[in-house]
Amino acid sequence: MRFVSEYRDPVAARALTSAITELAGDDSFKFMEVCGGHTHTIYRHGIEHVLPPSIELVHGPGCPVCVIPMGRVDDAIAVAEQPGVTFTTFGDMMRVPGGNGTLLEAKARGADIRFVYSPMDALELAQANPDREVVFFAVGFETTAPSTALTVLRARDQGVTNFAVFCNHVTIVPPLRAILSSPDLRLDGFIGPGHVSTVVGNRPYRFIPAEFDKPLVTAGFEPLDVLQAVAMLLTQIREGRCEVENQYSRVVRDEGNPRALEVLAEVFELRPHFEWRGLGFIVNSALRLRADFAQWDAERRYEVPGVRVADPKACQCGEVLKGVIKPWECKVFGTACTPETPIGTCMVSSEGACAAYYNFGRLHRDAAVSLGRKG
Amino acid sequence: MCLGLPGQIVDVDGVDAHRATVDVSGVQRAVNIGLIVTEGESVSVGEWVLVHVGFAMSKIDEEEARQTLDFVRELGSAYDDEIADFGRPTG
Numbered sequence: 001m002r003f004v005s006e007y008r009d010p011v012a013a014r015a016l017t018s019a020i021t022e023l024a025g026d027d028s029f030k031f032m033e034v035c036g037g038h039t040h041t042i043y044r045h046g047i048e049h050v051l052p053p054s055i056e057l058v059h060g061p062g063c064p065v066c067v068i069p070m071g072r073v074d075d076a077i078a079v080a081e082q083p084g085v086t087f088t089t090f091g092d093m094m095r096v097p098g099g100n101g102t103l104l105e106a107k108a109r110g111a112d113i114r115f116v117y118s119p120m121d122a123l124e125l126a127q128a129n130p131d132r133e134v135v136f137f138a139v140g141f142e143t144t145a146p147s148t149a150l151t152v153l154r155a156r157d158q159g160v161t162n163f164a165v166f167c168n169h170v171t172i173v174p175p176l177r178a179i180l181s182s183p184d185l186r187l188d189g190f191i192g193p194g195h196v197s198t199v200v201g202n203r204p205y206r207f208i209p210a211e212f213d214k215p216l217v218t219a220g221f222e223p224l225d226v227l228q229a230v231a232m233l234l235t236q237i238r239e240g241r242c243e244v245e246n247q248y249s250r251v252v253r254d255e256g257n258p259r260a261l262e263v264l265a266e267v268f269e270l271r272p273h274f275e276w277r278g279l280g281f282i283v284n285s286a287l288r289l290r291a292d293f294a295q296w297d298a299e300r301r302y303e304v305p306g307v308r309v310a311d312p313k314a315c316q317c318g319e320v321l322k323g324v325i326k327p328w329e330c331k332v333f334g335t336a337c338t339p340e341t342p343i344g345t346c347m348v349s350s351e352g353a354c355a356a357y358y359n360f361g362r363l364h365r366d367a368a369v370s371l372g373r374k375g
Numbered sequence: 376m377c378l379g380l381p382g383q384i385v386d387v388d389g390v391d392a393h394r395a396t397v398d399v400s401g402v403q404r405a406v407n408i409g410l411i412v413t414e415g416e417s418v419s420v421g422e423w424v425l426v427h428v429g430f431a432m433s434k435i436d437e438e439e440a441r442q443t444l445d446f447v448r449e450l451g452s453a454y455d456d457e458i459a460d461f462g463r464p465t466g
Binding site: 001002003004006007012037040090117118119120121140143144146147150194195198199220221224225228247249250251252253257258259260263 | 378379380381383393400407409410411412413423425427428429430432433435436437439440442443444446
């Protein structure tokens with residue numbers, strides 16, 4: 001498959017890991033990635049086990065499904081259970097447990113809840129079913145928000161009135177700042193989120209070298225991309241540089257996507273604050289529809305309980321999301337909390353650190369441990 | 376969900392300026408190109424784009440793609456040693 005297979009070349013991967021081992025030398029490094037896609041790639045391709053043990057990859061709050069608090073899932077279910085509503089959602093949100101169960105369970109009880117691949121599918125559903133009120137559960141960082149924005153603009157331009165968006169889009173910079181300001185964590189650099197960066201470019205990350213003295217390399221999602229980004233981070237450190245670099249230059253431009261940024265600004269505004277699972281309330285970190293688009297805003301059209309639901313006591317998703325503990329260090333990992341019976345969102349979403357590790361990482365780790373290497 | 380896939384434009388809709396058909400690994404689907412089509416600049420059949428939730432997010436720059444791979448090949452001796460090891464018979 002073009003633009004995929006070439007970046008999985010094992011010979012090239014081993015050349016990169018040799019270069020990385022040489023650059024790392026006798027020192028230890030901890031790099032954080034903040035994208036569910038990177039977490040998935042790292043576990044799926046066993047990247048941590050081809051890197052020298054001195055390099056540790058930490059998973060940050062990069063999964064937009066994982067950071068949605070339980071109370072917001074309850075709000076989604078409340079909207080879905082309104083008479084006449086067809087509630088549409090991306091697949092990963094279906095099994096996220098709120099305080100009162102999941103969307104999938106609500107569907108089993110009779111609510112009209114459907115999976116869509118694209119927000120545009122939801123709009124087309126509304127146009128095809130004028131007697132239904134179609135609501136789209138909008139989730140995602142800046143990668144996905146412009147697609148929601150274009151869909152809302154199209155709804156307006158085509159006069160579609162039976163369509164609304166339940167907006168839970170979040171932005172990448174505030175949680176990065178929260179992580180960097182946290183005393184729990186000592187990091188040496190960041191692997192930047194490749195697809196968020198197709199929209200926002202590389203400039204928003206400049207505060208990281210400037211204020212916190214850490215380098216960041218925006219990376220693609222194939223194994224060679226991640227390895228090359230690690231090599232670039234180490235090279236910066238060895239050369240005494242500290243800057244934002246772009247490994248994913250085939251897709252990410254420094255200035256991002258101007259049209260995407262334009263539609264974001266036209267349709268959305270920042271919420272003063274928003275609760276992130278595991279990180280608490282963060283100022284100016286999430287989006288809502290502007291007043292001009294009120295008629296497509298599900299929160300204005302429907303009553304939502306808006307109740308704050310605390311995570312179950314056993315759940316340690318917050319610590320996993322901040323990279324403070326690894327999935328296997330969570331007390332309920334693999335026992336009470338599995339992909340079939342998830343307690344927290346890190347296990348539900350296929351990009352969550354725990355699900356990724358459960359599905360791909362355990363065998364690698366067992367093998368590594370039995371070979372006497374660090375797991 | 377956050378995954379983006381490379382796909383090739385196989386058809387551009389003559390009526391809807393924001394619609395194209397994209398082939399991702401043999402599967403074809405209508406994709407919205409509204410985020411990458413600006414005044415005076417459209418997409419052509421044969422171009423590659425990154426697709427996320429039914430929208431093209433960016434064109435794939437083939438020159439940059441090649442340079443990314445060249446970087447690895449330029450690691451020089453490490454890469455050559457690896458190729459040599461790969462071809463060397465055991466024992």
